[in-house]
Amino acid sequence: MNETLNFSEHRMGKAIVLTLQGRFDAAIALPVKNRIRSLAEDGSRRIVVDLGKVSFVDSSGLGALVAALRYVSKDGGDVRLANMTVKIQQVFTLIRLDKVFKVYPDLESAVDSFEEY
Amino acid sequence: MPGRQLEYSARFGPNLDNLILGADLVARFREETKVNIKTGDQIELAVGEALSNAINHAQAVGDDAIGLTMTVEDGMLTITVDDNGIGFLPDEVPQPNFKEHPSHGYGVFIIYEVMDSVSYDSQNGINTLTMKKRLEE
Numbered sequence: 001m002n003e004t005l006n007f008s009e010h011r012m013g014k015a016i017v018l019t020l021q022g023r024f025d026a027a028i029a030l031p032v033k034n035r036i037r038s039l040a041e042d043g044s045r046r047i048v049v050d051l052g053k054v055s056f057v058d059s060s061g062l063g064a065l066v067a068a069l070r071y072v073s074k075d076g077g078d079v080r081l082a083n084m085t086v087k088i089q090q091v092f093t094l095i096r097l098d099k100v101f102k103v104y105p106d107l108e109s110a111v112d113s114f115e116e117y
Numbered sequence: 118m119p120g121r122q123l124e125y126s127a128r129f130g131p132n133l134d135n136l137i138l139g140a141d142l143v144a145r146f147r148e149e150t151k152v153n154i155k156t157g158d159q160i161e162l163a164v165g166e167a168l169s170n171a172i173n174h175a176q177a178v179g180d181d182a183i184g185l186t187m188t189v190e191d192g193m194l195t196i197t198v199d200d201n202g203i204g205f206l207p208d209e210v211p212q213p214n215f216k217e218h219p220s221h222g223y224g225v226f227i228i229y230e231v232m233d234s235v236s237y238d239s240q241n242g243i244n245t246l247t248m249k250k251r252l253e254e
Contacts (some may be wrong), residue, residue, distance in 0.1 A: 002137055002140040002141055004137060023136075023140060025136050025165055026136060026165075026172070027134055027136050027137070056161060056162075056165070058162060058169060058227075059166060059169075063221050066218060066219070070220070087158050090158065091162060094227060094231075096215050096218070097218070
């Protein structure tokens with residue numbers, strides 16, 4: 001059986017880490033986008049999305065991250081991605097989002113990247 | 118798997134929560150056919166995109182408005198997604214704008230990228246997207 005997406009967040013260094021777990025598809029894209037927007041509205045402008053436990057992503061899931069990035073970057077913030085698996089990387093590269101997001105191999109390096117931000 | 122015939126099918130209503138039913142069907146297909154990981158991932162992605170399109174855009178009506186069928190015959194996988202909605206013309210869907218990178222408009226592009234062939238037909242109020250992919254032996 002496939003697992004629907006759960007997400008949670010915690011503070012790490014100067015960043016808020018949003019951890020996603022399960023299938024990140026059109027059924028859950030809007031809630032994730034809205035959660036990131038809500039974090040930004042509450043003043044969090046350094047956001048890391050941990051994709052290490054995402055079992056599947058489609059264009060709606062990645063589109064939600066693009067929309068969230070656009071929103072956060074309006075106020076000078078950024079959304080950075082960490083722990084991308086090969087499976088997720090393949091979709092990401094297919095729609096050329098490597099030109100849009102800063103991507104880090106692990107959570108620590110993604111969070112550290114905000115130290116001088 | 119030449120010569121071996123398999124068929125998987127499901128019908129459901131136009132609700133995004135039903136994407137998981139399509140995903141479960143693909144998971145069963147992957148488990149039983151032992152298709153390699155990359156091909157299995159591509160099939161899972163194409164099915165997800167096709168079902169999302171049908172649910173989000175077709176304006177289909179009814180608890181069995183959308184159908185998913187996966188058939189393997191002589192090593193060729195044929196996937197069909199049908200709906201009773203308004204239909205669309207895949208050839209008229211614009212290519213993604215990779216300069217502006219909007220947050221949507223990638224689904225049909227992805228399907229064409231990961232499948233070997235894609236066709237679309239609309240007859241008697243039923244729209245059918247057919248995707249084919251040759252499976253490794």
